[in-house]
Each structure stands twice: as structure tokens, then as C-alpha cells.
Amino acid sequence: MRDKKLLHPELQAKIALLEKELGKENIKIGWAETLRTKAEQDNLYAKGRSKPGPKVTNAPGDSYRSMHQWGIAADFYLIMDIDGDGQTKDDAYNNAKKTFNRVGQVAKKLGLEWGGDWRSIKDLPHLQLSQWGSTPTKLIATYGTPKKFMKSASWGTSSGKKAAGNASKAQKNTDKAATRIKSAQSFNKAYAGVYKAAANCNLMAGPGTGVVATLEKGTQVQCYGYYTKKNGKVYLFVQAGKKTGFIQKEKLNK
The missing domain is CATH 3.30.1380.10 (Muramoyl-pentapeptide Carboxypeptidase; domain 2)
Structure with missing residues (x-):
């Protein structure tokens, strides 16, 4: 086809x-x-x-x-x-x-x-x-x-497909000075949603590596369900304004 x-x-x-x-x-x-x-x-x-x-x-x-x-x-x-x-x-x-x-x-x-x-x-x-x-x-x-x-969550429902498309487009980093953003490795529809930073934290180019930007406590970010798990920790791929990157899930409040 x-x-x-x-x-x-x-x-x-x-x-x-x-x-x-x-x-x-x-x-x-x-x-x-x-x-x-x-x-x-x-x-x-x-x-x-x-x-x-x-x-x-x-x-x-x-x-x-x-x-x-x-x-x-x-x-x-x-x-x-x-x-x-x-x-x-x-x-x-x-x-x-x-x-x-x-x-x-x-x-x-x-x-x-x-x-x-x-x-x-x-x-x-x-x-x-x-x-x-x-x-x-x-x-x-x-x-x-x-x-x-x-039929699984890794593929997504009709709404999940739209979210997956938006997340993929968001992976194109708009900050030319930052390290190139890595791709998320997994998808879980349950992780999709709006979060707020629980404390001051860094938006990373990859799980724990490459600082893209510093986010203040309370900064709102959007996750479309994509994430990477590293060393037992979940890093959500998020969009914060015009920038994208990874934040450790435990540093966010939904």
C-alpha cells in the first residue's frame, strides 16, 4: 500500500x-x-x-x-x-x-x-x-x-492519533542554541495532559541531559503521552511555550 x-x-x-x-x-x-x-x-x-x-x-x-x-x-x-x-x-x-x-x-x-x-x-x-x-x-x-x-494505546484512538501527531511535530526544537531534542521512546495515553512544575526545574534535551531552558515553579507544560524511561525514572516529553524537551515526571503536578 x-x-x-x-x-x-x-x-x-x-x-x-x-x-x-x-x-x-x-x-x-x-x-x-x-x-x-x-x-x-x-x-x-x-x-x-x-x-x-x-x-x-x-x-x-x-x-x-x-x-x-x-x-x-x-x-x-x-x-x-x-x-x-x-x-x-x-x-x-x-x-x-x-x-x-x-x-x-x-x-x-x-x-x-x-x-x-x-x-x-x-x-x-x-x-x-x-x-x-x-x-x-x-x-x-x-x-x-x-x-x-x-488497537493498543501505543497506536492510539482517534483523539490519541491527533495527540501523537502534535507531539511529533513539537519535537522540532525551536531553540537553535539548545542541544538537539532526542525522541521519546514510548507512548502512554494516561500520561497525556497539562502539568505544572512542582518546583524550579530544567527542561532537558534528553532524559537527564542537555539543558534547554530553566522553568520556574508553577510553569505549565503540555504532555501528549510520550515519554522515556531511564534508570527506573519516567521522563515526560513536554511542550513549554515554544520549547520542547524532557522533565522527570515526579517533578510535575497534574
């Missing part, structure tokens, strides 16, 4: 940011693969087996071993005239100018994992959310099937 709206809400938001950032460099991309159904995975698995052509995957549909089946991965292609012949269709996967590498670099700044960094089989067009690891092992152990994952 090529419909971006079928992807995890956080990935949708980060794709939107990616396209915007690439536009500033006159790089235009399209999406060749987003969510992959069980039937589509089975069709790929059949190639080189029951269907003609080389083998392209060792994962049948019911194994759920493709990140695409979980809605957290997408493959892009170029919509650019790389070779200067006046056409773009023949350059969809032309990396002569290392354009795929540049897209990967920008994507990583937004917290995405790029397949071009993989050691075994490099997958230059592939991007995915990073918080569940490079393979579906953790997702399978936690949820069993993509269907259950998509």
Missing part, C-alpha cells in the same frame, strides 16, 4: 516534517510502500517459490516479521530528474548524487531509523520508527499481531 494515512500516527507526523525539510533543499520524494497487509507479504514471500522471480523475503505473512506489517515503516523513492534527461520516472532509485543518503540524514535528525545504516543488507529507501528496535521481535512479544498493536 502507498497510503500514508494507514501508518502509525507518529510516523505520519514525522513524514510530514521530513517532506517539509527536504523541500527546503529541493528534494522531492514519493512513497512506494507504507502499511503492508498479510496478503501483500504472502505475495512477496511467494516470489522465487511458487511464483517466478528471485526471492525477496524470508518472512511469510503470518510471521509478522516485516516492520511494514506493523505500520511503522515506509519506503520512499525520488521524484527528481537526477540524470538530467528531463524525466523523473527513470530516476526513482537513482542514487548517483547520493540523494538517498541525504534523505536518510534528514530523517535521522527527526528520530527515524534509516535502512541505509544497516550492516547486513542496506535498504536505502527504508525508514521506520526506532523505539521498537530494528526488527519486529519486541512488537511480536508484546502485542502478538499488528491488529492488536493498532
Whole structure:
């Protein structure tokens, strides 16, 4: 499938940011693969087996071993005239100018994992959310099937999807002098809401690292449910005015 709206809400938001950032460099991309159904995975698995052509995957549909089946991965292609012949269709996967590498670099700044960094089989067009690891092992152990994952709080309800999108957009730090904001690793809808600083505290670029700003007692912050757990402590990813960052949950009152 090529419909971006079928992807995890956080990935949708980060794709939107990616396209915007690439536009500033006159790089235009399209999406060749987003969510992959069980039937589509089975069709790929059949190639080189029951269907003609080389083998392209060792994962049948019911194994759920493709990140695409979980809605957290997408493959892009170029919509650019790389070779200067006046056409773009023949350059969809032309990396002569290392354009795929540049897209990967920008994507990583937004917290995405790029397949071009993989050691075994490099997958230059592939991007995915990073918080569940490079393979579906953790997702399978936690949820069993993509269907259950998509019904969980980690995916979100209709309102949760909106919150996830807002949180992802908020991760773009507006304070250029500050350390680049890290990505939150988990989502819990119960953590979403408005908080106030219980005492003077720091807004951090990551869990316990990199001061973005100092917040006075009573400062109001917004959390959209994203957080990272480190050394047994929960750090909420919050928005304070125009700035974003992490604050230890126990330092906030809801």
C-alpha cells in the first residue's frame, strides 16, 4: 500500500516534517510502500517459490516479521530528474548524487531509523520508527499481531492519533542554541495532559541531559503521552511555550 494515512500516527507526523525539510533543499520524494497487509507479504514471500522471480523475503505473512506489517515503516523513492534527461520516472532509485543518503540524514535528525545504516543488507529507501528496535521481535512479544498493536494505546484512538501527531511535530526544537531534542521512546495515553512544575526545574534535551531552558515553579507544560524511561525514572516529553524537551515526571503536578 502507498497510503500514508494507514501508518502509525507518529510516523505520519514525522513524514510530514521530513517532506517539509527536504523541500527546503529541493528534494522531492514519493512513497512506494507504507502499511503492508498479510496478503501483500504472502505475495512477496511467494516470489522465487511458487511464483517466478528471485526471492525477496524470508518472512511469510503470518510471521509478522516485516516492520511494514506493523505500520511503522515506509519506503520512499525520488521524484527528481537526477540524470538530467528531463524525466523523473527513470530516476526513482537513482542514487548517483547520493540523494538517498541525504534523505536518510534528514530523517535521522527527526528520530527515524534509516535502512541505509544497516550492516547486513542496506535498504536505502527504508525508514521506520526506532523505539521498537530494528526488527519486529519486541512488537511480536508484546502485542502478538499488528491488529492488536493498532488497537493498543501505543497506536492510539482517534483523539490519541491527533495527540501523537502534535507531539511529533513539537519535537522540532525551536531553540537553535539548545542541544538537539532526542525522541521519546514510548507512548502512554494516561500520561497525556497539562502539568505544572512542582518546583524550579530544567527542561532537558534528553532524559537527564542537555539543558534547554530553566522553568520556574508553577510553569505549565503540555504532555501528549510520550515519554522515556531511564534508570527506573519516567521522563515526560513536554511542550513549554515554544520549547520542547524532557522533565522527570515526579517533578510535575497534574
